[in-house]
Amino acid sequence: MTQEQPRAVPRRWVVAAVGTVALLFVLLVGGWLLGTHVRTTGTNSVAPRYPLPALAPGHRLCVANLDLPKNTNALRLGLAGGPKPVPVELRLVTAGQTRVAHAEAPPGRYDTVFHFARFDHATTGTACLTARATLPSGAGQPLGDGSEGVALYDGKPQGLITVAYLHYPSRNLLSALPAGARHAALFRAGFVGAWTYWLLALAVLGCWIAGIRVMLRSLA
C-alpha cells in the first residue's frame, strides 16, 4: 500500500521462494498420490444414511439391477453383525453365471465384503443373501422413487441397501488417474474425452507458469 518503491528484491530470493513452494507441492501431492489407495470401482448410488430391517435365518435378501463395473472382484454390502460376526452367503447371478461367496458380517460395522472372481467387463447382476444367524441391521435408504438397488426381502421390496463394487488389490491414486480421466469424460460435451483431462492438467500448469511470469515481470 505504498507509493514508494523500495530497493529491488534480489531475484534469487524470489526464485528460491517459488522453488521452495514448488518443491513442497511436488513432495506433498506426490506423497498423497502414491500413499493413498483406492479399491472402489463404483457403488449402487445408495448412501448409507438409514438403518434397514434385519435379515433372519431362512429368509432371503436380494438386490437386483446391480451395475458391476469392469474389474470388480468384490462387493461390500452395508450389513452389520450382532454381538458376534454373522456368517453370510452371497449368490451373485450375472448373465447366466452364478458366483457364490461367503463372508462374515462384522459386529457394529456396516462392512461385509464378499470376494469372487474378477469380471473382465462391465455387467449387470442380482445378488441374493442368506444368513445363518440373525443379521441385526443393514445400512441404506428407505424406498425412494428409483428402483435400482431395491432390496427384496423374500420377494417384497423393503429399502435401498448400500452396495460398493471393489477391486482387490487396491491401487494407489496415481495409477487410478487414467481410469479417472475416462470416467470424468462421461456425460460431457461431445468433444470431451479422456485426453481432455490430460490437456487440462497441462493447461493448469501453463496457467501457473503464466501467473508466476506475470509476477516476475512486475518485479523486474
Next chain:
Amino acid sequence: MRRPRAVTVIVLVAFVNCAAWALIVPYFQAPDEPVHVGYAVELAETGHPPRQDRGNPYSSEVGFLTGGLATFRTLQFAPETRPPWNPAAQRNYEAQVAQKHPARKDGGGPTSASVHGPVYYAFPALAYRIFYGASFTSRMLAMRLASALLAALTVAFVYGTVRELAPRVRWAPAAAALLVAFQPVYSFIGGMVNTDVGVNLAAAILTYLMIRALRRGLTVPLAIGIAASFVLGALAKVTMLAYLPVGALALAFMLWRRNWDWRPWAAMAVTGGALIALWGLVVAPAYHHTFLPSPGAGASVAAPLGRGGTLSYIWQIFFPPLPFMHHDFAPGVHPVWDVYIVRAWGGFGWLDVILPHPVFVAIGIAVVLALLSAVRGLWLERAAVRTRIPEILVLLFAAACVIGSTHAAFARANPGAALQEQGRYLFPAITVGAATAITACYGLGRRLAPVAGISMVAVMMGLCGFAQLYVFSTYFT
C-alpha cells in the same frame, strides 16, 4: 510483438482455471446448480424467467440428463457413494434422447432460484443460445464457461482496485488478482452455473468504481457505473443490498472530498432511478416478477430474532457466547471454523467433498498469521495509509456489511439447526480479502513484501491445483 498486458494474462489464466473446474465437476454437482440451470434454460428458451404458475421446475431435457447421470442423489454423498461411470449408461442416455426428443420448453416452474432477477442468468442463457444446435451436455458446458468468463472479469476488477490503491507498486495488483483467480472455492463456483458469480462481479465492479472515484474524483462515467453496478447487482441477487450502506459511506466521503460538481450526482441519480423504474414498471410486470427479488435460502430458514438476537448470533459466529446470551450453537460447533475456513477454502460439490483436515489446519494458521501481518503492514505503512483512510474504511466497511448481512440472513436461535452460511457468500467482499493479503505482505517489510506476495500466489496455485486433483479423484477414481 508487444507483450500482453499483465491484467489480460491474469484474466485469461483465471478463465482457464475456472474452466478447469467446469470440466472436472460432474454436471449438477455444484450448490443448487440444477435450479440455476433450470432458470437459465427457461430464460434462453422462452425469454422470460421462471413463473409461479408453471408446473415443472426443469425442462424434460434437463431432467433427462439428471436421470441419465443417475448421480444426483449419489454424488451428494460423494465420499460414500460413487456411480459406476459406465460408458453403457451414457450410450443409453444418448439413445433415449435420440428416441424421445425430450422437450426443452416445458420447465420454468418455481424453484429456489426463481426469486432472483434475470441479470446473471442472461449470460449462461446467451451461451446456451449460441450453442442451441448442440447436445444438452455441450450447452451445459457453454453455460458453465459463460460463468467462468464472468468470474475471470471479476478478477480484472480486483486488479483494478488494488492498482488504484497502490498505483506505483506493479506487483501488488497482479498478486491480488492471481490470489483471487486461484482461490479454490472462488474458482470452483466461478466454473459453475450459480447466480453468486453475478453478484461477485457486480460487487467487484462497484468496489473498483468507488475506490477509483475516491482516488481520482467522481466523474459522470464513474457515477453512472456506480449506480448501474449496484442496481444490476441487486437485480441479480438481493445479497448485493449489503453494499447499500457501503455505497452511502463512499458517497459521503466523495462529498467530504469536495466532489461538488452536480453533473456526476445527477447522472448517478438518473441512472439508478431509470434502471429501477425500468425494472419496476416494465420488466417485472411483463415477467410476473416482484419489484426486488426476495432473499433466497436465508429467509426460509431464519425466524426473526430481533436486533439483539441477531447481534448475539453474529457474535457467536466468531466468539463464545457471553453469560447473558442465548446459546445459538450446540457445544462442539465452531461456526467461524466451518464457514471461514472449511467452507470458504475447501468445501466443493454440495459440500460433499471436503479437503483433508490437515489442509484446513494449515489454512487456518495462514489466515490468522496473514491478518496479524496485515495489521502490522498498516502500521508500518502508516504514512501511505493516512492518505487513503476513506478508501480503507470503505473496504473494511464492505467486508463488515457482507459478513454481517450474510450471518443476519441466517440468524436462528435453534442450536440444533444446521449451519446454513456458505463460504461463497463472503465472495462479494473478495476484493477486500485480496487487498488484505497484499497488506499482509507489507507486514514483513517493504523489501520482503514482493517475495511474500509471489510466495502467497504460488501457495494459492498449489492449493487450488491440489483441490482440483482431490475433487477429481473423489468423484472419478
